[in-house]
Amino acid sequence: MAPTSQFLDRPRVLVVGGGYVGLYVALRLQKKIANAGGIVTVVDPLPYMTYQPFLPEVAAGTIEARHAVVPHRKHLRQTELIQGSVTSIDHKSRTAVVAPADGGEHFELPYFDVVVAAGSITRTFPIKGLAENGIGMKTIEEAVAVRNQVLDRIEAASIETDPAMRQRALTFVVVGGGFAGIETITELEDMARTAAKQNPRLNVAELRFVLVEAMGRIMPEVTQPQSEWVIEHLRSRNIEVLLNTSLASAVDNHMSLINMPDKTVAQEFDADTLIWTAGVQANPMVRSTDFPIDPRGRVQVGADLRITGEFGAIQNAWAAGDVAAVPDLTGGGVAGFCVPNAQHALRQAKRLASNLWASRFDKPLTDYKHKNLGAVAGFGEWKGVANIMGVGLKGWPAWLAHRGYHGLAMPTFERKWRVISDWFISMFTGRDTTALLDLDRPRAAFRAAAGPAPKPAAKSAAKSADAPADASAPAKEEVPVGAK
Structure with a gap:
C-alpha cells in the first residue's frame, strides 16, 4: 500500500x-x-x-x-x-x-x-576513467567530498617523499569553464593556499590548479572583455587556463588532454583530483x-x-x-x-x-x-566578476554584488540568516580548513575497536652481541602504530 x-x-x-x-x-x-x-x-x-x-x-x-x-x-x-x-x-x-x-x-x-x-543532472561524455576517478559539483554531498579530498591530498603530500607522487597529490583539475567551473577552481585555490600556508612542510608554489575548457573562451554569461580579464586574473594566481582543450582520458588518474578541434596531444600528467563541471x-x-x-x-x-x-x-x-x-x-x-x-x-x-x-x-x-538581470560570480575572498544589467564589475565590488544577490536569493529567511552568519563569522576567523575524513566509512573506527585484538608482534630472535638480554626482565610487547 x-x-x-x-x-x-x-x-x-x-x-x-x-x-x-x-x-x-x-x-x-x-x-x-x-x-x-x-x-x-x-x-x-x-x-x-x-x-x-x-x-x-x-x-x-x-x-x-x-x-x-x-x-x-x-x-x-x-x-x-x-x-x-x-x-x-x-x-x-x-x-x-x-x-x-x-x-x-x-x-x-x-x-x-x-x-x-x-x-x-550532470552532463558527461564517454571518457575513459572519468566515471571511476571524476566527481561533479552538482550536489551538496559532492561539494563536501571535494573539500575533504583537496584538504586530504594537501596533508598527504606534505609527508610524501616521492616527488612524482607529491606533485600528483597537489595537482587539481577542473573541467568546464562556465560559472560553476570558474567559481569552483578559484574558491578551492583560495582554500588550498590557506591550508598550504598552515603546513610548514609545504610551499604554496607546489600547488597546481588546471582549468580545462573545450571552447575558445570561458564564462559566456559575461562580456568578452570581462572573460579575458578573468583569464588574466586566474593566471595571475598561477591557475593554468587551457582553452580549446578537452579531456581525452583519466584512466588511473593519468590526465590525457588534447587540443581542439584537431585532437592532437596537448598535455599528459597525473592528478589525484578531477572535478567535472562541463554542463548539465x-x-x-x-x-x-x-x-x-x-x-x-x-x-x-x-x-x-x-x-x-x-x-x-x-x-x-x-x-x-x-x-x-x-x-x-x-x-x-x-x-x-x-x-x-x-x-x-x-x-x-x-x-x-x-x-x-x-x-x-x-x-x-x-x-x-x-529579462536576465546579469550574472555575478565569486572567485574567493574579495575577488569576483559581475555583469549587472550591462554594467561590468570586477574585484571586490563584484564580490559584494555576488554575496548580496545570492544572500537575497537563498530561499527562506531562516536559511538566509544562517548563510549570512557564516559569511560574517568567516570575515573575522577566516576559512575553515578542517577536513572531515572517512565520511564514506563512518563505521571504520567502531569496527576496528569491536574486532579481534591485534596479535602481538613476533619477538626478534636476534640479540645484541654487546648487550645480552636480561633473563629476569619481563618481555616487552611491541605496540602497533597508532594504538593508544
Missing part, C-alpha cells in the same frame, strides 16, 4: 522534484490547495533543496554545508512529502509510479495536476512519461508553463526549470529558450504556481517573461 493512503480522496497537485521549482511551487500553493480541500505532494529522493550557487563556497569552507540546503519538512508543513523518485508518469490516467528511496515496493500515485520539476542535461526520467520531449530531452512547454504538445496545451500538466524548454520571450535566450540557471528557475516557479491556481478558476494565465 502506498504510504499516502490518508490523502487518496483529496485532489492532488503532484510536484515531481523538490529543487528550486518544486520547493517554490509547494511554498506558494500548499496553503491554498489545502484550504480548497486538496493536497500538494512533493516527491524527491532527497529531503532538502540544494542552493547550487553556494556549492563552491561550501567546498571552500566559507559556508556550512547544511546551511546551503533547505529542509523540506521544516518549510513545507502543509505539503505531503514522499522521499523517493517518480519513475514514470501516465497523464492519460493521471497516475505516477513512485520508487521509495529506501528501496521499497513501487506504488502508483493518482493526481489532478502534475508539475514536472525534476531538474537536471535534463533529468532523463521525463522520457518515461507521455509528455512531448524536445531534441535536447526537455519537456516542451508554452510561455504560460503548461506542457504543450502538437495540439496545444495539455490540461493539468505543468513544467519549469532545467527540465523544461521554456520559451524566452525577451529574445535573449539560447535558441529561443531560457537558459538553465537558478535565476530563471526561481522566477518560473512563482509564475507557474500563480498560473496553476488561476487555472482552477478559469482565469487568464500570464506568460513567463523575465
Whole structure:
C-alpha cells in the first residue's frame, strides 16, 4: 500500500522534484490547495533543496554545508512529502509510479495536476576513467567530498617523499569553464593556499590548479572583455587556463588532454583530483512519461508553463526549470529558450504556481517573461566578476554584488540568516580548513575497536652481541602504530 493512503480522496497537485521549482511551487500553493480541500505532494529522493550557487563556497569552507540546503519538512508543513523518485508518469490516467528511496515496493500515485520539476543532472561524455576517478559539483554531498579530498591530498603530500607522487597529490583539475567551473577552481585555490600556508612542510608554489575548457573562451554569461580579464586574473594566481582543450582520458588518474578541434596531444600528467563541471542535461526520467520531449530531452512547454504538445496545451500538466524548454520571450535566450540557471528557475516557479491556481478558476494565465538581470560570480575572498544589467564589475565590488544577490536569493529567511552568519563569522576567523575524513566509512573506527585484538608482534630472535638480554626482565610487547 502506498504510504499516502490518508490523502487518496483529496485532489492532488503532484510536484515531481523538490529543487528550486518544486520547493517554490509547494511554498506558494500548499496553503491554498489545502484550504480548497486538496493536497500538494512533493516527491524527491532527497529531503532538502540544494542552493547550487553556494556549492563552491561550501567546498571552500566559507559556508556550512547544511546551511546551503533547505529542509523540506521544516518549510513545507502543509505539503505531503514522499522521499523517493517518480519513475514514470501516465497523464492519460493521471497516475505516477513512485520508487521509495529506501528501496521499497513501487506504488502508483493518482493526481489532478502534475508539475514536472525534476531538474537536471550532470552532463558527461564517454571518457575513459572519468566515471571511476571524476566527481561533479552538482550536489551538496559532492561539494563536501571535494573539500575533504583537496584538504586530504594537501596533508598527504606534505609527508610524501616521492616527488612524482607529491606533485600528483597537489595537482587539481577542473573541467568546464562556465560559472560553476570558474567559481569552483578559484574558491578551492583560495582554500588550498590557506591550508598550504598552515603546513610548514609545504610551499604554496607546489600547488597546481588546471582549468580545462573545450571552447575558445570561458564564462559566456559575461562580456568578452570581462572573460579575458578573468583569464588574466586566474593566471595571475598561477591557475593554468587551457582553452580549446578537452579531456581525452583519466584512466588511473593519468590526465590525457588534447587540443581542439584537431585532437592532437596537448598535455599528459597525473592528478589525484578531477572535478567535472562541463554542463548539465535534463533529468532523463521525463522520457518515461507521455509528455512531448524536445531534441535536447526537455519537456516542451508554452510561455504560460503548461506542457504543450502538437495540439496545444495539455490540461493539468505543468513544467519549469532545467527540465523544461521554456520559451524566452525577451529574445535573449539560447535558441529561443531560457537558459538553465537558478535565476530563471526561481522566477518560473512563482509564475507557474500563480498560473496553476488561476487555472482552477478559469482565469487568464500570464506568460513567463523575465529579462536576465546579469550574472555575478565569486572567485574567493574579495575577488569576483559581475555583469549587472550591462554594467561590468570586477574585484571586490563584484564580490559584494555576488554575496548580496545570492544572500537575497537563498530561499527562506531562516536559511538566509544562517548563510549570512557564516559569511560574517568567516570575515573575522577566516576559512575553515578542517577536513572531515572517512565520511564514506563512518563505521571504520567502531569496527576496528569491536574486532579481534591485534596479535602481538613476533619477538626478534636476534640479540645484541654487546648487550645480552636480561633473563629476569619481563618481555616487552611491541605496540602497533597508532594504538593508544
